Each structure stands twice: as C-alpha cells, then as structure tokens.
C-alpha cells in the first residue's frame with residue numbers, strides 16, 4: 001500500500017511528470033504496480049483513449065499483446081532490472097511498442113519506470129535535424145528548470161556546457177562526444193530538483209554534515225532521472241560521475257583514475273571553473289588566480305591537468321575581465 005504523500009512530494013511528482021512530458025517522444029510512466037502515472041496526449045490517442053482516462057489505468061488491465069510484457073509485469077521483482085518492452089493494442093492494426101532499458105527509479109516513496117514509444121515506421125519518424133533541435137531545446141528548458149529552483153546558479157548549466165564542449169573541441173573529440181558533453185553540461189545538476197531549496201541556496205561552508213550529504217545526493221537523483229532515456233550515448237553515466245575525482249576523493253562511488261569517463265572529467269573541471277569564476281550573491285566571483293589554485297595547486301591529483309590547462313586557456317580568452325584584478 002502506498003504511504004500518504006506530503007504536499008511537497010506531490011509538488012515534486014508533478015514537477016517531474018511535467019519535465020518527463022517535455023521529452024519529444026511518446027511515453028508511458030508506470031509505477032511498480034503497473035499504474036500509468038503520466039503519459040502524453042498523442043500516446044493516449046494512439047491507444048484510443050483520452051489522456052485523462054489513460055492516466056491511473058493499470059497496464060495489466062489493457063490489451064497487452066507481447067508475452068515479454070505480460071511476464072515482466074506479473075513478476076515485478078524479477079523484472080526490475082530487465083530491459084523489456086510492452087506491446088499494446090492500439091487503434092491501428094500494428095501493435096504499439098513501448099520500450100524501457102533501465103531499472104525503476106525512486107522519487108520520494110514512489111518507484112517509477114519510463115517506457116518510450118518505438119516507432120519503427122521511418123515515414124513517421126521526424127526529420128533528423130528537426131528532431132535534434134527539439135531534443136536540444138528540451139534539454140535547455142530542463143536545464144533552466146533546475147536554475148529556476150536555485151536562481152544563484154542561473155546560466156550555470158549553459159556555461160558548463162559551453163566550456164565542456166570547447167574543451168572537447170580542443171581535444172579533437174568526435175562530434176558525438178562533443179554533443180554528449182554539451183548535453184551533460186546542461187543536465188549535470190538536474191537531480192537538484194529533488195533537493196530542498198533551503199539547502200541548495202545556503203552559502204558555502206554553512207551547511208551541516210547531513211545537509212552536505214543531502215546535497216551530494218543530487219548526483220544519484222540526476223542519474224535516476226536520466227538513465228531510462230534512450231540517448232545514443234551514456235549521458236546518465238557521465239552525469240553520475242561528475243563529482244568523482246581522479247584520486248578517489250569524489251562521490252558518490254569514490255571512483256579513481258581511468259574508472260572515470262573522460263567526459264565526466266571534462267564536465268567536472270568545467271563545473272568547478274564556472275562556479276569559481278561566476279558571481280554569486282553570497283560571494284563575488286573569484287578570479288582566475290583562485291581557479292588556478294583550486295584546479296592546479298590543490299587539484300593536481302584530483303583533475304586531469306591537460307583538461308585543466310585547456311579549460312583555463314578558454315576562461316582566459318572568454319573572461320578577460322577576470323584578469324584586471
């Protein structure tokens with residue numbers, strides 16, 4: 001039986017549902033008992049129902065065609081980690097296939113799983129360029145949603161994305177990897193949506209041990225939110241590792257050296273650099289000297305020094321005013 005939800009949990013769920021609804025795919029968001037928590041209007045139309053009638057319905061009560069789906073839904077426990085699909089009978093002859101590739105993610109007391117509609121008909125597939133732009137715009141919108149919750153970090157996601165992509169460019173990484181860096185930069189702190197605003201906006205150095213732990217939990221939340229989205233690259237994993245450090249002093253898993261993806265190392269350096277060189281209400285922007293201290297002197301063992309060198313060059317070129325002090 002589900003525990004009674006608090007108002008703030010309800011608000012958080014509706015915020016998460018809204019965000020998921022912004023993705024340019026048809027989807028079903030299910031809880032662990034198979035109840036449809038959220039969907040989009042088009043999916044409901046394909047199934048032949050109104051959205052308001054589809055939300056709240058149990059997937060097991062629908063006309064499911066695939067045995068994989070049926071088995072998986074009967075044995076919830078076993079199916080938690082399996083990649084699976086559900087074929088549902090819709091209005092048309094061809095069954096509607098919804099796929100998921102990850103585990104359930106937990107937000108508050110609820111467990112959820114996102115199923116994305118797989119359209120195998122190329123004629124119906126959106127034009128690649130248009131689709132790409134739509135994804136980019138959606139990702140930017142989500143990045144802004146995080147910053148609305150913590151206005152002190154306004155523009156942080158976009159700037160981290162720009163720095164990370166420029167580093168990727170100078171390291172001559174492939175176009176795919178540069179795109180991955182851009183998306184990871186914009187989404188790296190999406191998990192902060194699940195962190196209370198009072199903790200987010202507390203000045204550095206004034207948080208209690210428990211508050212620091214809660215704040216650090218944002219990386220797990222980011223991972224949970226992103227892992228079921230079928231990106232063609234490991235975006236959720238890159239985001240998951242952006243607070244790991246080469247000497248093993250980072251979190252959440254204390255990964256070391258080569259265990260940390262290069263893209264995560266790049267996002268990490270870009271993140272720290274932007275935080276230091278940007279104005280926050282509780283402290284003015286510190287200059288490049290401080291960045292040098294943090295990333296080169298104190299960070300010798302934590303950050304890849306080639307990445308740091310490139311990042312500092314980029315800041316020197318783009319933020320000349322920081323050198324006037």
Ligand SMILES: [Fe+2]
Pocket residue numbers: 188189218242243
């Ligand atoms: Fe972060």
